[in-house]
Amino acid sequence: MHIINRRILRGVAAGLLLALPLVLIAHEYDPENAEEINEVCAGCHDEYGQGGKQGKYPRIAGLPQGYLKRQLLLFQDRERPNMPMVEHVEKRELPLSDIEDISIWLSRIQLKTKLPPVDETAPGFDAYARLQEAKKLMQVPRSEGDTKHGEKLYHRECRSCHGAKGMGNARKEVPMLAGQYTQYLWRQVKRFLKGERIHDPDEPDDELLKDFTHDELRDIFAWLSVQDD
Ligand code: HEC
Numbered sequence: 001m002h003i004i005n006r007r008i009l010r011g012v013a014a015g016l017l018l019a020l021p022l023v024l025i026a027h028e029y030d031p032e033n034a035e036e037i038n039e040v041c042a043g044c045h046d047e048y049g050q051g052g053k054q055g056k057y058p059r060i061a062g063l064p065q066g067y068l069k070r071q072l073l074l075f076q077d078r079e080r081p082n083m084p085m086v087e088h089v090e091k092r093e094l095p096l097s098d099i100e101d102i103s104i105w106l107s108r109i110q111l112k113t114k115l116p117p118v119d120e121t122a123p124g125f126d127a128y129a130r131l132q133e134a135k136k137l138m139q140v141p142r143s144e145g146d147t148k149h150g151e152k153l154y155h156r157e158c159r160s161c162h163g164a165k166g167m168g169n170a171r172k173e174v175p176m177l178a179g180q181y182t183q184y185l186w187r188q189v190k191r192f193l194k195g196e197r198i199h200d201p202d203e204p205d206d207e208l209l210k211d212f213t214h215d216e217l218r219d220i221f222a223w224l225s226v227q228d229d
Pocket residue numbers: 037038040041042043044045056057058059060063068071072081082084085088094102175187
């Protein structure tokens with residue numbers, strides 16, 4: 001009796017130990033929960049995460065899941081400043097499971113830059129569907145600068161991490177720069193230079209952007225801003 005009990009117990013214990021990492025790692029995605037959370041975010045970042053007010057609110061749609069999660073945790077821990085979002089990212093408001101859900105949700109939104117042409121007089125034209133599609137559009141306004149010079153600099157200095165066309169790198173959790181508002185990007189450059197944000201989490205002491213003049217960054221941003229034209 002004793003031996004069997006102990007054996008069973010040992011089996012149960014081993015099973016628990018095996019299952020523990022799974023419980024810790026696996027997060028069951030709950031899209032309905034994500035949709036509900038997004039209603040809060042949409043108050044500033046718009047319904048499909050397009051952002052707005054010329055970049056006062058950045059685009060958050062289509063950013064890498066891991067990047068989104070990291071930023072939300074940084075906001076929560078007050079390691080990245082963001083006054084407007086403070087109350088929305090407190091642990092009580094946004095526990096880890098919510099951060100996981102909303103990060104997956106937002107990372108899967110694909111924004112178009114143009115609507116395909118359609119014949120609105122054709123039979124079967126669905127005006128409502130077209131309107132919904134139009135809501136998912138986002139075009140970054142062109143910013144001033146020498147795009148040729150910007151392209152050269154970008155390819156030499158930024159491409160290795162931010163991708164060939166500035167669309168970021170999901171696997172490496174690097175955000176897009178193309179398709180993001182230029183004014184928002186400038187604000188982040190200032191945050192990096194002031195040490196309020198860390199540019200490269202793998203090399204926190206690296207001050208990459210310090211080596212660039214204002215005009216060089218202006219040209220890089222000008223080239224990025226026409227990538228979605
Ligand atoms: C009251 C307005 C407001 C609400 C609501 C809000 N945000 Fe934000 N969010 C901002 C502002 C402003 C910034 C830009 C901060 C900065 O300039 O560094 C920002 C930045 C971000 C960023 C960083 C983007 C990047 O490229 O690094 C993420 C991610 C983000 N918000 C996600 C969310 C999510 C998810 C929600 C909903 C849970 C949310 N936000 C709700 C105002 C808001």
